[in-house]
Amino acid sequence: MEELFLGFLTFFTSVVAAIVGIGGGMMLIAILPSFLATNALIPIHGLTQVSSNLSRAYFGYKDIEFSVVPKFLLGSILGIVFFAGILSLISLDYVPLFIGIYILLSLWSEKFNEKIKKYENYYIAGFFQTGLSMVVGATGPLTMTLLFKDFKNKDKVVATGALLMSITHFLKIVVFIYFGFLFFDYIGIIVCMIFGAILGSYVGTKLRNRIDGKKFAIILKIMLTFLAINLIFQVIIKNIF
Template sequence: MGLGMMALLLAVMVGTSLLSGIFGMAGGLVLVGVLLVLMPLPDAMALHAVTQVASNAWRAAFLLRHVRWRIAGAYALGCILATAGWSLFLWVPDKPLALIALGISPFLLKLLPAAAKPDAARPSHGTACGIASMSLMLLTGVSGPLTDAFFLGGRMERHAIVATKAVCQMQAHLLKLLYFGAMVADPGQLDPLLAGGAVLASMLGTVLARKILDALTEAQFRRWAGRIVTAIAVTYIAHGSWLLVMT
């Protein structure tokens, strides 16, 4: 990869980490879309995992006192169960399918009846969300829409949402890195220089986001988070459909 392309990717990583640092979501959705366009799917998944582990770990460290550990533990159990199950198949989808599935998921959640809406306060819901989100992550690279609905559907305040989701996502991305780095037949090959730069870029974006998160009100946080996820989902459906038509 040329230096110009690497510099562009690092700039995107700073921006997406800033976005995730403010809303606890959406940055990973943008980043994986860019990586899927520029890189082979296994390589994109592996690099995305490294970036997201660093970004979420740094975000969790900044907001450690806001983490709800019971929720994170239930979610982790679901992630482990899902990874164990998918490791029996080792299936990596084509790019168009990955993008379309990613884009459709938030709209499917809106069709659920009120009684089926996720509740972070219930451990069984946390485990179920971990299974569903990890499955989507292994198939598309991210699980944002499902995980976002899990946290936004309850009464947690914005700092607790961002902090707890960071811990959950860090766990999930570590499992994804294991899956795409060691389990699949065509594992992603990480450029050490790019991986190191990705870690630093994600940390920079997280630091810059802290003051903006503190300045937002709860209403602003929830309103803009929903708008951003919807806009990204529509973009993914359009791009995936275009790739499907062109192949």
């Protein structure tokens, strides 16, 4: 039953990501701590997001700007190597706390987003987006701000962003496999979530131009805020009280 629920949840978040371009991965990573062990949170989220983003890129492949991929890939490889070395220094119990704080800052702090915008080239965006995803899971806003500046076409932004996020999550999965994480232990959950992710990408792509993106983004922002606050309080209650 839990597998089916997570499959439906992934479907919904994948639809959100296909319509808006970002937010689905953040929503999913904010909810998963209630269902998965802390050590499985980032790896399973990453595998699911590969299927979500890669399928979204496939459904919109005609709009992908491939010229930015080599720059982003090089930065991503350097980022994943650097940040992988930090994982052993971080207590996994506090990963949901990092996730919650990151979501709130990206949603509400202009100063935080201004600092993100300083990394306005694809080498640096790849370095930080892929590297930081090892800790907080969903880092799409790092690249989406740059894509929105360079390309005015919404379909181009969504499709290209999906491909870049696919690279981010794929490299992350490789690292977790290297560290010995056994994805097969969660095969039932993974299959349901991947199916939901691909189906959600298809539905969201079809709905993208039929839904008011601005109103949808406001609702999404409110939902993500409540989810992030809940994550932070869960960690505080678990580790302090």
